[in-house]
Amino acid sequence: MLTAALGLGLAASLRTSPAAAVGTGTVTHKYAGSAEEAKANQAFFEAVVKSVAKKRAATPGATAVTVVYSTANAPSFRTQIARSAQIWNSSVANVRLVEGGNPDFAYYEGSDSRGSYASTDGHGSGYIFLDYQQNQQYNSTRVTAHETGHVLGLPDHYSGPCSELMSGGGPGTSCQNAQPNAQERSRVDQLWRYGLASAFKN
Numbered sequence: 222m223l224t225a226a227l228g229l230g231l232a233a234s235l236r237t238s239p240a241a242a243v244g245t246g247t248v249t250h251k252y253a254g255s256a257e258e259a260k261a262n263q264a265f266f267e268a269v270v271k272s273v274a275k276k277r278a279a280t281p282g283a284t285a286v287t288v289v290y291s292t293a294n295a296p297s298f299r300t301q302i303a304r305s306a307q308i309w310n311s312s313v314a315n316v317r318l319v320e321g322g323n324p325d326f327a328y329y330e331g332s333d334s335r336g337s338y339a340s341t342d343g344h345g346s347g348y349i350f351l352d353y354q355q356n357q358q359y360n361s362t363r364v365t366a367h368e369t370g371h372v373l374g375l376p377d378h379y380s381g382p383c384s385e386l387m388s389g390g391g392p393g394t395s396c397q398n399a400q401p402n403a404q405e406r407s408r409v410d411q412l413w414r415y416g417l418a419s420a421f422k423n
């Protein structure tokens with residue numbers, strides 16, 4: 222089971238979300254959401270970790286943790302998704318994002334009043350939904366890299382500055398930063414240290 226690490230992440234999200242929701246006026250088409258969203262983020266991360274763990278059990282010698290994604294259902298965002306993977310892959314050492322078959326999670330695109338989010342399909346599979354309107358309002362690479370941050374186990378932190386990726390829509394539409402800051406990088410490396418061991422135990 223995913224225990225303390227996720228518990229801490231969830232607690233942090235719950236602390237920051239209600240204030241962010243009130244402050245933004247409208248919560249639609251903003252990736253500055255609610256406690257519900259925080260729960261979905263955690264369920265999503267759990268689904269990704271389970272999927273990766275299943276594959277690792279089949280290849281116990283593997284050292285690097287690889288998380289495989291599909292862009293088949295998000296064709297308009299291929300460039301942003303590739304850029305997000307590149308950003309994360311050059312920012313962290315213990316986990317790697319790779320596009321391929323038999324994916325651990327998938328990107329989807331469409332229009333949704335909730336904006337973009339990470340969630341599960343009810344059958345234990347994780348997906349990231351990218352909303353058209355939100356991706357026009359906000360820097361699309363930032364939105365995609367933010368949602369991909371949930372893949373790697375980071376919770377939302379809407380009250381943070383633009384220099385923080387997981388502050389999402391908090392700093393507003395003018396924020397163009399798509400890079401995680403030093404704390405976000407080290408948190409991800411901590412979660413995925415020693416393969417999946419720490420993602421499960423910490």
Ligand SMILES: [Zn+2]
Nearest residue numbers: 252367377389
């Ligand atoms: Zn988020």
